[in-house]
Amino acid sequence: MATKTNTTAAQTTDASDIQSKTAEKDSSTMKVDNATVEKDEMKNAPLHKFFVDALKDIYYAEEAIVSALGKMQEAATTEELKDAFEDHQLQTKKHISRLEKVFKSIDEKPEKKKCDAIEGIIKEGEEVIKSTQEGSMTRDAALIIAAQKVEHYEIATYGGLVQLAITMGHDKAADLLEKTLQEEEDTDYDLTEIAETYINFEAEQED
CATH class of the missing domain: 1.20.1260.10 (Ferritin, core subunit, four-helix bundle)
Structure with missing residues (x-):
């Protein structure tokens, strides 16, 4: 049972890391998109x-x-x-x-x-x-x-x-x-x- 619990915890941690990285990627993409929009707005x-x-x-x-x-x-x-x-x-x-x-x-x-x-x-x-x-x-x-x-x-x-x-x-x-x-x-x-x-x-x- 202990082994099963550890495995479940590891899976939860991996899922959390994936979600965190996905959020960071989305945030980075959003920053790039915002910068592009701001640049275009400035030029206009x-x-x-x-x-x-x-x-x-x-x-x-x-x-x-x-x-x-x-x-x-x-x-x-x-x-x-x-x-x-x-x-x-x-x-x-x-x-x-x-x-x-x-x-x-x-x-x-x-x-x-x-x-x-x-x-x-x-x-x-x-x-x-x-x-x-x-x-x-x-x-x-x-x-x-x-x-x-x-x-x-x-x-x-x-x-x-x-x-x-x-x-x-x-x-x-x-x-x-x-x-x-x-x-x-x-x-x-x-x-x-x-x-x-x-x-x-x-x-x-x-x-």
Whole structure:
């Protein structure tokens, strides 16, 4: 009889283990299903769609800025400004790579959307080159202002994107975007320093 009792107890334990494992499996499946539903809901949310759209916009803008900075570097008078534009161009290429990581972090494909705002700012910069004398400090002063208009657009964009990423819980994306925002602010400050150190004063002396 003792043997029979032990066998019955073992069978009861085995059944209990099976039920427990089945419950765990069902719970795990439910979590996966819930995560999928939440992910789909997030992607369909209006704020998420706007966030992705804004990323596509700045992704396009950064590509356009790389090209524009090459032209500005070539047109600049002083070596200091030429070097600043070259450094910013290299930095912008890093920003493009970082944006691709941002897309990946939110499970979106990197895509570009034409940015009319940056197109207008770049066109204005091209007009600056045409309307100023080659080799003059006036041209450098004007180029700095044109470049800072680009910077301010980027600062406004990245600043907003950082806050949206934080709001939606995209922590990795927020960290990446924050790094770029800080670098844009540093570049803007450096351009101001170059202008105020001597370029603006020498431009003022030109006939």
